[in-house]
Amino acid sequence: MEKKVFFHVDVNSAYLSWEAVRRLKIDPKSQDIRQIPSVIGGDPNRRSGIVLAKSSPAKDFGIKTGENLCTAFRKCPHLKVYPADFDLYIECSKNMIGLLKEFSPDVYQYSIDEAFVDMTGMERLFGEPCFAADLIRHRMKEDLGFTVNVGVSDSMVLAKMAGDFSKPDKTHIMYRNEIQEKMWPLPINNLFFVGRKTSNKLKRLGVYTIGDLATLEEKFVYRHLKKQGLIIHRHANGLDGYDFFHIKQKDKSIGNSTTTSYDICDYENARHLILSLTETVCARLRHKKLKAGLVSIELVDMNFNRKSSQKKLVYKTDCVSKIYECACQIFLDIWDNVPIRHIGVSLAKVSKDDHMQLSLFEEKKSKESLLYSAIDDIREKYGEDSIKRAGFLCGNISHMEGGTSKNKKNGIVYL
Known part of the structure; x- marks a missing residue:
């Protein structure tokens, strides 16, 4: 049986990157807002709303996605703020998916700025998975103007987890035989599908790391977290809780x-x-x-x-x-x-x-x-x-x- 290969492709600071690309297309000599302390979100004149996306320089000032603009300005008084433009984001997202379909017909768009790509059997066309992932990153940057992270694995959940290791513009690989070293030591809230509510429940059960969850018995997990618990237990062991491609077509x-x-x-x-x-x-x-x-x-x-x-x-x-x-x-x-x-x-x-x-x-x-x-x-x-x-x-x-x-x-x- 042919070994499965999945990529997870995630745009780096999507909203801000897409706004930067648009501005540079209009005026190539203008400043790249990704290189200055800048954010997307809210009303820049009233300094109200929240941060939807931030540049790396803004991150250096301690600005976080989701915090209100008033707090962000206290951290960085010269912060530049740009309003959200969801029509632009939809257009850029479509362009991203279109490029990914040049590499595989099986693309599952997970959100506006991320997608899973089934690359099984594509080595004959694009070489080894790591090379193909780097090629996707290069094409995104050269053709569309923004950077992405690409996670590579034999399961979708591990591709997603790998892609989040470090940013921006990186390729990360993690297969099932590497999860004890690379994934199990991570905090439980880092696991795909574990939100704050579930994380708090797990911590009350003494589960603080992904490895803690992975080594629990399924019956125990189901007793406390029902069906959601079985899904994240599979994720902790490097197994997919959902087959997104199958669900999409079925x-x-x-x-x-x-x-x-x-x-x-x-x-x-x-x-x-x-x-x-x-x-x-x-x-x-x-x-x-x-x-x-x-x-x-x-x-x-x-x-x-x-x-x-x-x-x-x-x-x-x-x-x-x-x-x-x-x-x-x-x-x-x-x-x-x-x-x-x-x-x-x-x-x-x-x-x-x-x-x-x-x-x-x-x-x-x-x-x-x-x-x-x-x-x-x-x-x-x-x-x-x-x-x-x-x-x-x-x-x-x-x-x-x-x-x-x-x-x-x-x-x-x-x-």
Whole structure:
């Protein structure tokens, strides 16, 4: 059997690097903001908001990703601040993925600035993995203008862990026979999929390093951390908890996500955003005459840590209320109170099966389906803003976040 080879490619200080590249394209003689104390995030005039990305010189002043600009300015009064531009980031991200697909057809985009690449069997085209990784770094720098780290391994989780060893513009290799030396001594919070909440639980169990977790019995881990515990236990032993490529190809899903320009710090704001995303996803579901049986939530916090989980519905549905309720439960299960910058809601196990499981609430479900059918008709005729929930009258969250491209029209009806 052919030995698996995976790369993990991660852009160094992505938002700031991409802004620097744009400025240098406009004026090649301008200063490279990567070479001065600079950050992306917030309002530079009001000195409000948080640091989304920082340059290496800014890091030397002790500035950290996620801290507020007021604190950053106290550390470095001459700090340069540039606003976020997510349209630019999406364009640069697409360019990165396009380049990676020149090396392999199997690319899984994990976030806007990182991706896994299945390089199995590509040695015949690009040479040894280390050489191919260096070639990718060179092409990124020469063709696109920014640097990346590339982790190389025989599993995705180890490629991810290797890529984080030291930055910027580095290639790191770590295979399973090296994990005791290279990975096990690291703090437990460094492990892929371990956030602050899980880290605190593990420390209460006496688990402080990745090696501590790796050597525990699976039964013990499952008893305290359930399914999430089994996944991170596999990660600690250099085994993949998920096959991202298989998941991507296996199941059709309908999803919607949004990246905010501000921090989501409390459940009240988060649930409004989840409701907005759910409205859009369910509208797409109904348009395709589908029902879903599985709800997934994905979060990216201000430190760019990613979490996701899923929950099976009792019966397949296309109604907002049930899917929203389930999505909120998942959110509360995985959120560790770190401010959030990105939320995604997706639905899977979809089918055109119109059969609805009999229950005591059959009449209520039928009425709800008729209600949303009427709402869809109104939005189709008058625009998606023609009818909305009253809860979205105030605040800065759209009632259908990340919605369709239909023109929005006046004549609003409030639910």
